[in-house]
Amino acid sequence: xxxxxxxxxxxxxxxxxxxxxxxxxxxxxxxxxxxxxxxxxxxxxxxxxxxxxxxxxxxxxxxxxxxxxxxxxxxxxxxxxxxxxxxxxxxxxxxxxxxxxxxxxxxxxxxxxxxxxxxxxxxxxxxxxxxxxxxxxxxxxxxxxxxxxxxxxxxxxxxxxxxxxxxxxxxxxxxxxxxxxxxxxxxxxxxxxxxxxxxxxxxxxxxxxxxxxxxxxxxxxxxxxxxxxxxxxxxxxxxxxxxxxxxxxxxxxxxxxxxxxxxxxxxxxxxxxxxxxxxxxxxxxxxxxxxxxxxxxxxxxxxxxxxxxxxxxxxxxxxxxxxxxxxxxxxxxxxxxxxxxxxxxxxxxxxxxxxxxxxxxxxxxxxxxxxxxxxxxxxxxxxxxxxxxxxxxxxxxxxxxxxxxxxxxxxxxxxxxxxxxxxxxxxxxxxxxxxxxxxxxxxxxxxxxxxxxxxxxxxxxxxxxxxxxxxxxxxxxxxxxxxxxxxxxxxxxxxxxxxxxxxxxxxxxxxxxxxxxxxxxxxxxxxxxxxxxxxxxxxxxxxxxxxxxxxxxxxxxxxxxxxxxxxxxxxxxxxxxxxxxxxxx
Ligand SMILES: Cc1cc2nc3c(=O)[nH]c(=O)nc-3n(C[C@H](O)[C@H](O)[C@H](O)COP(=O)(O)OP(=O)(O)OC[C@H]3O[C@@H](n4cnc5c(N)ncnc54)[C@H](O)[C@@H]3O)c2cc1C
Numbered sequence: 001x002x003x004x005x006x007x008x009x010x011x012x013x014x015x016x017x018x019x020x021x022x023x024x025x026x027x028x029x030x031x032x033x034x035x036x037x038x039x040x041x042x043x044x045x046x047x048x049x050x051x052x053x054x055x056x057x058x059x060x061x062x063x064x065x066x067x068x069x070x071x072x073x074x075x076x077x078x079x080x081x082x083x084x085x086x087x088x089x090x091x092x093x094x095x096x097x098x099x100x101x102x103x104x105x106x107x108x109x110x111x112x113x114x115x116x117x118x119x120x121x122x123x124x125x126x127x128x129x130x131x132x133x134x135x136x137x138x139x140x141x142x143x144x145x146x147x148x149x150x151x152x153x154x155x156x157x158x159x160x161x162x163x164x165x166x167x168x169x170x171x172x173x174x175x176x177x178x179x180x181x182x183x184x185x186x187x188x189x190x191x192x193x194x195x196x197x198x199x200x201x202x203x204x205x206x207x208x209x210x211x212x213x214x215x216x217x218x219x220x221x222x223x224x225x226x227x228x229x230x231x232x233x234x235x236x237x238x239x240x241x242x243x244x245x246x247x248x249x250x251x252x253x254x255x256x257x258x259x260x261x262x263x264x265x266x267x268x269x270x271x272x273x274x275x276x277x278x279x280x281x282x283x284x285x286x287x288x289x290x291x292x293x294x295x296x297x298x299x300x301x302x303x304x305x306x307x308x309x310x311x312x313x314x315x316x317x318x319x320x321x322x323x324x325x326x327x328x329x330x331x332x333x334x335x336x337x338x339x340x341x342x343x344x345x346x347x348x349x350x351x352x353x354x355x356x357x358x359x360x361x362x363x364x365x366x367x368x369x370x371x372x373x374x375x376x377x378x379x380x381x382x383x384x385x386x387x388x389x390x391x392x393x394x395x396x397x398x399x400x401x402x403x404x405x406x407x408x409x410x411x412x413x414x415x416x417x418x419x420x421x422x423x424x425x426x427x428x429x430x431x432x433x434x435x436x437x438x439x440x441x442x443x444x445x446x447x448x449x450x451x452x453x454x455x456x457x458x459x460x461x462x463x464x465x466x467x468x469x470x471x472x473x474x475x476x477x478x479x480x481x482x483x484x485x486x487x488x489x490x491x492x493x494x495x496x497x498x499x500x501x502x503x504x505x506x507x508x509x510x511x512x513x514x515x516x517x518x519x520x521x522x523x524x525x526x527x528x529x530x531x532x533x534x535x536x537x538x539x540x541x542x543x544x545x546x547x548x549x550x551x552x553x554x555x556x557x558x559x560x561x562x563x564x565x566x567x568x569x570x571x572x573x574x575x576x577x578x579x580x581x582x583x584x585x
Contacts, residue, residue, distance in 0.1 A: 016379025019404030049133025074388020236354025389532020446492025
């Protein structure tokens, strides 16, 4: 197996991976950086982000407001020292992007424009029309090109971390176009592999979001934190799951049921405000968990609209007018037209909640370090404990920047302390990957089909770990995922060729998703309370006495994982009531 020697490996070239690469190259120009991605960087999911990125910039806003919105939005499961660091770094990062060329929308006076976003009580979401992620990723990508110390390995599929004496010393990966394996030897690894929403059948996530980075760390012994918190976004297209950004509501769109009622007023989201007037009360700008849960209740009450794509509610933007829609929401206009044949200028568009984001991930501290020396993680694959039990829209894109950079700085500090290593001592670890792949190619008793197992996994996740959960359903979910993991050891590789073998990649991705699904189901069963995105019909209240703590799931090979807990860091905001009935300016 060919060896690539480098100083730092980054797995993932989305927002978090590119930001980390730039920070490494700028701060320590002599370091060799290997940037590995299973797709061309601009195809990373960050590119699909629409609505925008949050950072305090306007005079009527303050760090205190951003702090309290984030902590309350996360139902007090966020680590408050982490939130503190984040809110102060956020505007610096967004201005840095501006200097690198990101075309933020402007106010008439030329200053940066912001829009309202769910759960944010002040306007602080910077945006570039409804293509913010595209512009952010483009800016990062083109900036990264100026650093010769960054070597890109596009279309390389990262497989296993190389561990030695308890330290992470590199990774194995497959060059996808040839099927050849490589071992990357490094002093530190930063995982920026993105989320795992694809373990659910109905998701806004790109097909590549299969949690490979999360699973890689989990298999190597890193704990996964708060995995049971899976975010449903309230407004997805009912047939494809494509996202209609929260900016639809930020710009003034309203949600109605089959009686034409703005039903959110019945769920503690404030009194109705006149349509077309500035949003004075929270209503449609409540947080995502609350809005998705309100949909579920409307469904139980029979208040949803039956459409050819199933039960829905309606997102009405007609009153915004053609000019504003074309200027501020051009992608939304196009998506609704292309996929449903609905012109949002003339008609309301049917929508329903859709799996969108993982609050949980590889456990890191505020310095983006995992408990495994030499292993760092940032972006959606990590749980730095910024988002707690429910992420606020537009905090994630900034999280990539703030903690991508932070992971790089932490890795640079760590490099000073790493002992030298004879390269041959990693060969045995790398050979484990080779054996795993060859076993798939050589197996003649494979009986399980990849797509069959994947379907069963997705159905289980939707049925048992959806918006509302209960003990019996979760226990069934844990058992089923455990069974699927066992059956996965007999999965059949149908295509035995070596060149760009998509059958093989999908099998590997399924393995990653099953690992993630295990942590989600086990964590959700153990958490007997309702908090943020984790809502249980049998434990309807938040239980701060027993569960104001992070779930930590530790892999135990083929057995069920071990669960323990970590205290939440509370600095200045004791747990309180989440109130979304007040003013929203
Ligand atoms: C449709 C949509 C709209 C969104 N809108 C917003 C928004 O407006 N505001 C906001 O704040 N957030 C938004 N989000 C959330 C946010 O965009 C994501 O959380 C964020 O972009 C994730 O970035 P990342 O860098 O962690 O991962 P990604 O951008 O997903 O990148 C992951 C990288 O890892 C690589 N990778 C994965 N597995 C492997 C492997 N095995 N080997 C090698 N490489 C691998 C991939 O190739 C890719 O380069 C949105 C999300 C979606 C899905």
